[in-house]
Amino acid sequence: MQHSGFSSMVITVQEVTLSFVNNNRFTAGAPDTKKQARGNESATRLLRAAETLFREKGVESTTVNDIIQLAGIAKGTFYHHFPSRAALLMALREHVIASFNAQIIDAVNAHPAHALWPRLEAWILACVEGSLKMEEVHDVVFGNDPLRWNAEGWPFMAELISLIDTGKATGIFSAEQPRITATFIFRGIIGVIDDYILSGKPAYPLAETLYDLARNLLIKK
Known part of the structure; x- marks a missing residue:
């Protein structure tokens, strides 16, 4: 597997609240919670079935x-x-992205706003964990993505950029360009994870190693 455009977590498709589904027919007019629950249940079953078949047989x-x-x-x-x-494949992709964003942001927000080093460590550990968890399904939902990528529009990247910018402003981090630094960290993580997976997952503390590298990049000299 190669992470050409994104990284995320395995789809279990439980409690699906996909924006594609919710913005399609379920939210039109006055809400009918029972009808919406039935609709979400059927959408979930379709997504689960599609995920299974896409992985077993391929999308085409x-x-x-x-x-x-x-x-x-x-x-x-x-x-x-x-x-x-x-459209169903796009819904799977939206779920992957939403899950990945939520996993990272929740992990970061488990620490106080002033605890920049723990928040950075939480960001990196959640990013690595999420990337590894979605190994089996990554190529299904992102296989046709172009190789070019930027940080625009991704909440998890906005979180990291803001974190580094705060660290720079308070003199805790050494980072002249927070956006470039954040992109360097994320794309570096994805490259290392690809190498880790393709090399047969050698036994070393992956997340801890990546955090140490990021810390060395940001620490005041």
């Missing part, structure tokens, strides 16, 4: 009929939630 070899057969759901219900197989 999986048909809508395959998905609805495994999910035990009518074809009309599929198209009620997702206009196409591609």
Whole structure:
């Protein structure tokens, strides 16, 4: 697996609150919580089935009929939630991204705002953990992404940039360019994780090693 465009966590698709689904038909008009719950349940079953089949057979070899057969759901219900197989794949991607963002931000916010080093360590550990957890599904949801990438629009990157900027402003971190430094740290983590996976996961403390590297980059000399 190579992380061409992003990194995240394994999809379990429990309690799905995908923005694609919620912004499609479930939120139109007055809310019907029972109907919405049934809709979310059927969407979840379709997503679980799709995840399984995409990993086993590949996206191109999986048909809508395959998905609805495994999910035990009518074809009309599929198209009620997702206009196409591609739309369902996008919903899986949105779930991966949302889960990854939440995992990192929750980990960082478990520490006080002034505790910059613990917050940085939490960011890196959550990033590594999330990346490794999503190993099996990464190429399914991001396989066609271009290699070019920037930090714009990613909450987890905004969190790291803000953290480094605060550290710079308070004299705790040495970082003339917080955005460049944050991008360097994240893309470095992804490169090391790819090497780690493709090398057969050698036995060394991956997350701790990466945190030490980041700390050495930011520590005041």
